[in-house]
Amino acid sequence: MxxxxxxxxxxxxxxxxxxxxxxxxxxxxxxxxxxxxxxxxxxxxxxxxxxxxxxxxxxxxxxxxxxxxxxxPLDSLMLEEAEELAVRGDLQSALELLQPRGAAVVGRFQQWLSGQFGFQTVLEGERRTDTLRFPMPGTIDSLDPARIHYIGESHLVNQLFDGLVRMDVRGVTVLPHLAHAWETNEARTEWTFFLRKGIFFHHGREMTSSDVKYTLTRLARLAPNGLYSWVYNGIEQMDTPDDLTIRFRLKARNEAFLSFLSTNRASIVPEELCEQVGEAFGQASGAVVGTGPFRLAGSSHGIWILEAFSSYFQERPFLDRVEVWTMPAGADRKEEDMEELRQFQVMHNVRIEGMAGGEWEQVRQSGTTCKFLTVNELKDGPLANAAFRSVLDYAIHRKELLRRLSGDVIEEASSFWSRPAADDSQSVDDADFQHTCSAMLRECGYDGEPLTLTTIPQYEHDAALIQEMLGKAGIHVHIHLIAAEQFKGKDRMSADLLLFAIMLDEHRELRLIDLYKSMMQHMDKRTSDILGDTLQCILAEPDAARRFSLFMKIEDELIRRQFLMFLYRKHLKTAFHPSVQGITLESLGWVRFRDLWFR
Structure with a gap:
């Protein structure tokens, strides 16, 4: 008040x-x-x-x-004000009010806020309405499949939109979805998909093959250099013989094409609505319309409200309503605070220690995040020297890095695939470490020239740890942060080192091809040409085992040349209360809201 x-x-x-x-x-x-x-x-x-x-x-x-x-006391009164703001749905203003008061006050508010999340049932006569209030770290900039950048956005798009096909959680088999069947020619350059009848968009119009054609045309127009752009830019022609048939002709054989169609980047959007609202599609103030199991009912102050779509072509969700409360910067929760977590019932990307009595269950998510460094070979400097690269790789003390990051979900990485990390005999408290590094640096002629490490703001903490470790070894590093949208472009080409991360999930092959094509931008021409040829072989290879061998050939060569330096792999977990039923994990281990029910 x-x-x-x-x-x-x-x-x-x-x-x-x-x-x-x-x-x-x-x-x-x-x-x-x-x-x-x-x-x-x-x-x-x-x-x-x-x-x-x-x-x-x-x-x-x-x-x-x-x-x-x-x-x-001022803090007590401010907490009351913040609670009222949160109840009215203005979480952002509540946090902005409290953050100047310090971590203790924000912590008390978060403890109160945790009790507002979870599953709720309201009975009006004999009518039962089931709602899940769900916390999500970060903010949502767009729910347009062509413009999403972050995991939270991707998760919501999966609830609101559908693709022609879907991938099973193991990443092995492509299954029918909006298309009930498909066929391809012998050269595998022509793909014909047959759509299900009676699939409706949230605004009431039936989906047709024209919407599919428009979706892929629009994606190429809005994101010509976006994620998996090498797939959709490889479509030479699309034909729609009738409302339920779409035919693609590819410029060249691409064994990743079917897998791409199962990603949410290829989610089908309604043609006439996208043309009508233009840039506002996917925005809270515009229109967010797909064919998915939930429809967007509204959004305000960072709270996105999803309602069950009664005309969904598959089984209707048990939940009637999902409220996704995005948690802005400064609202991160302490993973180890069990009292706070008890109220959530479903929590993503958490690690809960000391669980007892079956009070909580955990699912280790199938997806992992792998972080690594790569070298800009187009820039002159110390890293052009192979001996200096070896010193730098040695100076990144992996065991110390893991200790500083800590947690049962962190492990050393030596590959994008499942193979054990190389044995590292370094000890965290090795007294000779600095002396050894200094001697190695003198041998390779390093004179203290500073290196630029470029990454995105979300990885600033990792970059700072690398900077600190290399600094102790005598290698001077300057951190340069650029936005995720710019990281794929020319803005990163002034860097000596680049800190990357990749999600390894059921679309691992797609993501690795995308990553390697990006790496070719800062790779010497000879290596880039060899890598490009190998990727073409992968895209033309129908046998999964042979594709794997080609991927390993690329990885081994990049590691040998110390162009690629692995840091660590992070396994995330989903924790849920035993009252939650129907836990089914999708890409990156997120729960599909339509499968949840509560006893």
């Missing part, structure tokens, strides 16, 4: 005063602090007295000063 805001201003105007101890002040001085009239100030004082926030002893007469006592 507005009266609280007046109290906040008044209390912060006297930071030296102590709660419970009176101090002298005049009504005129207080009115000046609140920029109001004397009469309004008197009314405000009466209201604050009624609320029990202050004590006021008025003294009349010229030169006499009244006594004011602040009886209500």
């Amino acid at each position: 507005k009266i609280r805001r007046h109290y906040f201003i008044l209390r912060e105007s006297y930071p030296q005063s102590t709660d419970g101890l009176p101090f002298e002040v005049t009504t005129a001085e207080l009115a000046e602090k609140l920029d109001c009239t004397h009469r309004n100030m008197v009314l405000l004082l009466k209201r604050m007295i009624q609320e029990g926030w202050i004590e006021w002893i008025a003294k009349r007469g010229r030169g006499n000063r009244s006594l004011l006592t602040f009886a209500k």
Whole structure:
């Protein structure tokens, strides 16, 4: 309420005063602090007295000063205000109000907030409405499949949109979805998909093959250099013989084409609505319309409300409503705080220690995040020297890195595939480490020239750890952060080192091809040409085992040349309360909301 805001201003105007101890002040001085009239100030004082926030002893007469006592701690009142803002759905304003008060106050608010999440049932007569209020770290910039960048956005797109086909969770078999069947020619350059009848978009129109054609054309127009662009830019022609048939002709054979169609990047969008709203498609203020099991009912102050789509072509979700509360920066939760986690019922990307009595169950997600460094070979400098690369690789103390990151979900990585990490005999407290590095640097002629390590803001902590380790070894590093959208472009080409991460899930082959094509931008021409030829062989190879051998050939060569330096792999977990039924994991181990039910 507005009266609280007046109290906040008044209390912060006297930071030296102590709660419970009176101090002298005049009504005129207080009115000046609140920029109001004397009469309004008197009314405000009466209201604050009624609320029990202050004590006021008025003294009349010229030169006499009244006594004011602040009886209500400012933090407590701010917490009440933040709770009211959160209940009204304005989580962002609540956090902005509290963050200047420090971590302790924000922590108390988060503890209260945790109790607002979870599963709720409301009965109105015989009508039962089931709602899941779900926390999600980060913010949502867009839910347009052509424009998504982050995991949270990707997860919501999976709930709202569908593709022609879908991948099983093991990443082995492509299954029918919006298309019930497909066929290809002997050269595997022509693919024909047959759509199901009676599939409707959330706004009520039936989906046709024209929407499929439009979706891929629009994707190439909006994201010509986006994720998997080498797949959709390889489509030479699309034909729609009728409303339920779409035929693709590819420029060249591409064994990744079918897998690409199972990604949410290829989610089908409605042609006429996208043309009508333009850039606003996918925005909270525009339109978000797909064919998925949930429809977007609204969004405000970072809360995205999904409702079950009753006309969904597969089984209707049990949940009637899902509220996704995005948690802005500064609202990160402590993984080890069990009291806080108890209320969530479903939590993603967490690690819960010391679980007992079957109170919580955990699922290790199939997807992992792998982080690594790569070298910009197009830039002159110390890294052009193979001996210096060896020193730098040695100076990144993997065991110390794992210790600093900590956790049962972190492990050393030596590959994008499943093979054990190389044995590292280095000890975290090796007294000879710095001396050894110094000697190696002298041998390779390093004279202290600083290196630029470029990455995105989300990986700043990892970059800082690498900077610290290399600094101890005598290698000077400057960190350069650029936005994720710019990282694939020319802005990163001034770097000596690049810190990358890749999600390894059921679309591993697609993601690795995309990564290697990106790496070719800062690779020497000879290696780039060889890599390009090998990737073409992979795309033309129908046998999965042979493709794997080719991938390993690429990886081994990049490791041998120390162009690629692995750091670690992170396994994420989904924790859920036993009351939650129907846990089915999708890409990156996220729960599919449509499968959840509660007993």
